[in-house]
Amino acid sequence: MAVARWRKKFLTEVTEKLVQLGLKSCPVCNSDTLGAKSWPVMAEIGGLHSAKDMQSDEEQNVLFLVGVECSSCGHLMLFNSERFRTGDEGTLVKGLTHEEEAEAEERGLWDD
Numbered sequence: 301m302a303v304a305r306w307r308k309k310f311l312t313e314v315t316e317k318l319v320q321l322g323l324k325s326c327p328v329c330n331s332d333t334l335g336a337k338s339w340p341v342m343a344e345i346g347g348l349h350s351a352k353d354m355q356s357d358e359e360q361n362v363l364f365l366v367g368v369e370c371s372s373c374g375h376l377m378l379f380n381s382e383r384f385r386t387g388d389e390g391t392l393v394k395g396l397t398h399e400e401e402a403e404a405e406e407r408g409l410w411d412d
């Protein structure tokens with residue numbers, strides 16, 4: 301699987317939503333230096349899978365989590381990206397630089 305990171309637009313939406321929901325400061329140290337990570341955290345669910353299972357659909361049993369980290373104490377909060385997804389809109393960018401992503405966005409190459 302190619303290296304992937306969140307679409308900038310998606311990450312902005314997620315952080316806005318979390319602030320709306322009341323996440324304004326770190327629950328551990330109370331600092332407001334929270335930042336969403338660009339890279340998805342992948343968690344395997346439902347136990348161990350054989351290599352054969354994984355080949356049929358590599359994303360089948362994997363949750364993609366958005367990590368929000370406090371830069372003061374390092375507390376890392378994970379949120380299920382599926383809760384923030386609207387429709388089939390793509391949330392991950394694979395193999396593009398930030399510049400290429402911005403260009404694709406401008407040219408309307410995304411589905412939405």
Ligand SMILES: [Zn+2]
Binds near residue numbers: 370374375
């Ligand atoms: Zn903290």
